[in-house]
Amino acid sequence: MTLASASSASYVTAISRLTALRVPPVVALSFAIVALAIAWSLAPSLFTSYDPVNGVPAQKLLGPSAAHWFGTDHLGRDLYTRVVYGTASSVASALIAVVIGVVAGGLIGLLAGFFGGWVDTLFARLVDVLLAIPKFLLAVIVVTAIGFDTTNAAIATGVSAVALFARVMRSEVIKTRQATFVESSFLLGGSRWHILWRHVLPNASRSVLPLAVLQFGDSILVIASLAFLGYGDPPPASDWGLLISIGKDYLKWPWLVYAPAFVTIATVLSVNRISRWLRKTD
């Protein structure tokens, strides 16, 4: 009796918590898509029984069917399997890019905004220089300099996003620094470092989080574009951008382009929708 009422109570609170969060259906769907992409990248073998590298030549260039959801490519490899196995490097490299952008950009913005003066002038000019170079061009230059592979493409994408995060972080820090509670922490005996890490950083990073999520989607696109242009891992890797790039040579079999493109678009759109929702809820 008590057990039943307790479990029903917790069930009710779980439901009321969900309704309190008020997740719109589209956002819920976006979360599902992103969760699926993450699951693909963590354990691709659970989602498919085909081999991503070795195909069956007899089954080349088959259209989408129950056996091959996205069809097969020119070597008879199942395209769905290729997409699933390509997720890991696409998603992981986007993550690397975002982490580089958030950490480096956030730190620059934090120091520039908090200390002001010549520190601000120095960092702000550096950021201006970065902003003056087109983002994609900068990424291409960085990859060319450090070598053609997907991780380097990710680093390049991250570097090109540093300026953006530095800008946003700096303005948020300047806003927070003037808040009354920062001065009050001073009066309560807080040192500058204490105030910087415990008061300014948590408050300023609240608006950087949605931006980071947005940048995640953007990075997937940039890395896919770099892979498309051949700046990523060479075949038989199956990055989403690389799959599209290979597919474009087989125009008579359009699913070779459509399937990976659709997966990329769905993931990026989902991430953008989540980011917009995050910004609204906070």
Add this chain to the structure above:
Amino acid sequence: MASQNRLTELFAHTDATGLPLQRSAPLLRVDGLSVSYGPHEVVSNIGFQLGRGKSLALIGESGSGKSTIARAVLRLLPSGGRAAGRVEFDGQEILGLPERRFRPLRGRAIGFVPQDPGNSLNPVRTIGAQAMEAAALVDEPNKAIRKALILETFAQVGLDNPQRVYDSYPHQLSGGMLQRVLIGLAVLPRPSLLVADEPTSALDVTIQKRILDLLSKLQHELEISLLLITHDLAIAAERADSLVVLKDGVVQEAGSTASVFSAPSSTYARKLHADVPALNPDRYRALRDPGFRFLGTKADKAPKIEVSGVTKTFTVDGKVLTAVNDVSFVVPAGTTHALVGESGSGKTTAIRLLLGLEQPDIGNIAVAGEQLTGRSHGSLRAVWRHLQLVYQNPFTSLDPTWKVEQLVREPLDRFKIGTREERSARVREALANVGLGEHLLSRKPEALSGGQRQRVAIARSLVLKPDVIVLDEPTSALDVSVQADIVEVLLSLQAKLGLTYVFVSHDLALVRQLAHTVSVMQRGRIVEHGTVTDIFERPREPYTRSLLESIPSGAAAIARAPHPRPQRFVNEEKIA
């Protein structure tokens, strides 16, 4: 049922006190009005009526639904708000009216004066450009005549140089002038009803008085009915013919001002009456008066705070502004010194100097015998252990990402006081001192009310066990009843711990309740200085006198009261 009774009571009162129902029907008649957001009913079954050329005040604390009623009448409820019941304006039901037919009424027949004049005008356009927009409501095709009308109205609302105001941008005018502009724009189309939502809560006392005088004048000259929304019973009693007291969206009491004000029958109205400082100058006498013994004794010779000849200037756009000019005062230990003055009088700069947050150009400041002037931030840290500040606005002075426990423990952690357990014990003790329960320890500020936040801020400054606490208008962002609670907390702490307070305020009535000595500041100078009795009973300076006269006291209502004042106590006893 109960509200039905109140309604008939209101009508009965209206007749008995001889407020005639002009012409045939009242101008505004609200009947059984309920407003709900989703499943929450925020206003339930409200009824009142307002005659032509009369005034009615809706009184209540924040969250009582008074602004919601005004919005419902103006049909400006935010999306999701639903209003039910009847609102009749000039004999016409307006709640169910299609928006297309209501729009001609809003602005033309029903004017609105907002709460914060600073936020209600577009900062990048001139007053004139915005006034011309409002003047489009007047049925006058000629642009030149419309402009003349605007200038005439500006003069009418007491703006000395209408043309200059017309050409100015909002930031070039003071808050009082902006509020005059907004009132002028509201009365420009000659509405028959003016809804004023806390029109003076963002303004100084003297300006508050002038704005309220203006509203009363317009009400009588132009025969405009006034629906005044306020949390201040004293203001309402002075300015309105009848009162409706609200709490949690329910009418507590309604009737003519004289009867509600001098003989409140509901518990809530009586509490509200007791919480208004102007009406109860001696409320905290028992707690405060023991402090007077420190004045004029030998404690006076070694004062806790000594400020002598302090001057501070700022350079703004090449012009030198003297914010604080040759200010001196002393505060004996265990007493409260009040700095009063209007905004811009330099009182905030004075306390920033006192705390060492700014350095004075000339002069000396000493707290407990320690010089504060000419010291670095690092060496001031030791002083701050004994000298704390409570900020004006509890909504900005607490870090929104921290929990209450962390917030109150922060100073102990920073000054490395005691062990972990001792710190938690002191946090709990400080919270108990300000009357907050332990269940709030893990809440974040956003889950607390304004009064609770200010208590947390006070607890945070108390936890270090300082000797001196500087209070910068600690209650100006709070409701009257919350203010009364906070003042009570402060005074009992002073009685218990022997604290010394420097209390900054523009609210003289409040100062009279709790201070021992007072300095009146004007344009950076101290114009008058003395004990609280001297200042309030024997003011010498005309400026002090004008400040004192601006305190709304509800005197008009007392004069209008049908019974002599002592009657109230008889009534109260009967009810109690």
